[in-house]
């Protein structure tokens with residue numbers, strides 16, 4: 001017992017000393033450095049890092065902004081409100097996003113991860129630079145509902161931000177472009193590529209079970225034309241037949257205004273599906289079983305249905321129940337728990 | 349003899365060429381500014397906000413906001429030779445509410461007599477997809493360009509009229525005519541970039557130490573007139589999408605006219 005008490009005391013003293021050291025270093029935040037490193041199994045990045053490389057101070061500023069609700073009209077909603085780290089930066093459990101004044105959007109919040117590999121964002125690809133993206137949710141009347149210029153002014157008038165901008169950009173001056181670049185630095189660091197699949201792919205000691213391997217092979221045959229590369233998206237737009245009319249949301253055609261683009265949506269990544277439910281642009285599928293059943297026999301036809309879903313005059317992708325189960329087992333190897341538990345990415 | 353004659357003539361000719369080129373260099377060296385003054389009009393009258401105006405369809409509009417971008421200037425001399433004004437730093441946003449925006453001064457123009465003036469009404473596709481760090485001045489979405497930018501469809505609004513009209517069935521009888529669309533990022537789509545080409549017999553004389561001014565009349569009503577007469581009742585009180593704005597973009601090519609040039 002005495003020994004235990006002593007031990008406790010020792011731990012206490014040691015802890016106190018650590019705290020002291022930590023507080024001395026407070027200005028420097030922590031010694032951790034943030035550098036962008038592309039995982040070996042992912043294709044080439046698309047973000048223009050030469051204009052805006054990730055730095056430790058830029059990442060820390062970007063993270064602060066991402067979780068700052070003052071960027072919304074009534075200071076209620078931050079980016080992190082709809083993109084939470086523990087749900088792989090989606091809006092957990094929400095079919096469509098839920099923003100300011102409890103207003104509902106029309107689309108499911110996609111995971112904000114592996115953004116550096118994309119140059120077309122949103123389900124309709126309306127935004128073509130990550131740096132420009134934050135303006136859209138900030139100004140969206142059902143998301144954060146604040147003029148971007150006003151949002152920048154609020155940050156300018158918050159004295160606490162000055163040292164962060166100074167550290168990140170060498171001057172206390174706060175501008176719209178710098179704010180956007182800092183947010184990109186944070187988002188670019190949200191890299192998820194540490195799933196069992198990745199470790200298997202990179203020969204880091206993981207192995208897939210026989211069923212998972214079968215699932216992988218089926219997936220390669222049936223799904224990888226759209227869900228391609230280790231990003232599991234071709235970053236293109238397809239109609240995968242979840243509806244037969246798209247009057248409420250025309251998808252890609254909302255941007256291009258071309259009839260051949262009606263009902264096409266950007267192929268989503270399939271990483272971290274365990275945490276990103278519900279699925280599809282309108283959040284209409286709750287489980288992977290429903291998704292696989294959809295591809296097997298639920299595909300609805302319309303003028304723009306993708307040719308991959310009407311091969312050999314059959315609509316859909318025929319899959320036996322066992323095949324569906326195997327594909328699901330494979331998809332589960334894409335869950336990256338390290339990513340969603342990474343405290344560096346969470347609100348501090 | 350004949351030979352000598354022709355040599356003589358030739359050398360005289362070359363000599364005179366030399367002299368005239370010397371003379372030209374003398375008076376037209378160096379650079380100077382040139383101002384384009386954009387004077388918004390409504391038909392033959394001066395343009396006024398918050399005033400009832402009758403458009404070609406006979407309908408009434410009352411304008412509450414009028415803004416447009418001009419950029420990519422090319423100046424043409426009487427002999428047809430062109431000077432391309434550098435794009436950088438030469439994006440201007442004309443705002444009916446702010447007089448100072450209506451004078452567009454192009455700096456460092458080579459001295460010369462310019463009779464033709466070309467520019468884009470809007471923002472070229474390259475700038476529309478430019479890195480955010482280079483979007484300064486009129487193109488800053490957090491600054492001057494804030495109400496001329498579509499956040500959900502990365503791109504600038506080239507020409508914007510907000511108005512009210514008794515013919516509008518939208519809330520508060522509002523009308524929003526927002527023309528944009530640079531042709532699409534990865535999928536070719538509507539391109540509403542229009543090049544305006546003006547010329548006349550008068551020349552703007554650019555010289556060191558002077559600032560000639562081309563006074564351009566901009567008939568806002570023309571945006572509703574021809575070739576596509578626009579009716580609020582039938583064509584709609586608002587558009588925010590490139591494809592629906594093509595009619596107005598085709599009309600506003602003819603909205604600009606040189607009224608006169610000041611060379612003093």
Ligand SMILES: [Cu+2]
Nearest residue numbers: 385563608610
């Ligand atoms: Cu004048």
